[in-house]
Amino acid sequence: MGPTQINGLPAHALLVHVVVVLVPLTALLTVAAAFWPAVRHRLGIGLPLLALVMVISVPVTTNAGGWLLHRVPFTPLVLAHVRLGDDMLPWAIALFIAALAVWGLRFVEPLPARPAGTAAPGAPPDPGAAQPGSAAPEPGRTRVATLLAERRRAPAGHRQWVLLSAVVGVLAVVVAAGTVVQCYRVGDSGAHAVWTGRYSQQPLPRTGPAPG
Template structure:
């Protein structure tokens, strides 16, 4: 299912969705955390990104595993395999942190929906903001590392 479409690896076709949606989710989550007055206008977009980004990373991860297994079956080994092993590890971390960011984003949207001033009690505001900002930073870091290691695997280090 996640192997090929018209002879092209699905991974090559879908990875860019993760490259776009994860940073958009990260930026949206940080803005949602820090600018409460914008929450009513951006809640729907953050909610959609909270679903789309983890879904995109999951499809990229599953299709990448299919591609990796095909390459192993063709006898891939040595430094190329080591680079791809790192790439797959980064991709797995990207998925889990993006999923966590998506869940926390949805929780914040639900908790602040139609609340007075779109704010939680202070402990909720601070806790939610810290969680969103930390998860956004870590998700951004891992999507970068995944992309960088993938580019190195394909194009070499220049």
């Protein structure tokens, strides 16, 4: 699944950059959208779509890493990196679910309170509402939608909204933090696996012209 080489180089070494960018970005936007409705409405469907791309990038990267595993020396540091990398996908999926939950808040958040029987500013007339001098309309879908909207403005609905938004916000913070920490652990172990014992702590003597 996914490329194993890009331009003659192991794809894993390049794909990890996609993961280390998308994971913190998705985590940051998920938390921001959970606590700021303006951010949530501005991002819209883009938030869960970004999280979906982030989730897909993880198995693509680990698959490329599996290909590379059979072409590098197998050391304890490489083994530690592989084990941590295998634990990245569940965290990514959890962050995707949290992003979906945050996006779903926009469909249940209370509407601004307004006097009964008045329309929102700029909204077209409600065809299901009774007009002056006309008979009461037949109950229909529009009337049901109006009643549901009024229910979302009720105090009880507001209390439920506060509780729901708090639960989703806590979920977003916990999952986002855990995913970012796991991403850091995977990247840190990979850096150790690549560079431990492969460079000098002191500058090496050079011969010939200096670079630049």
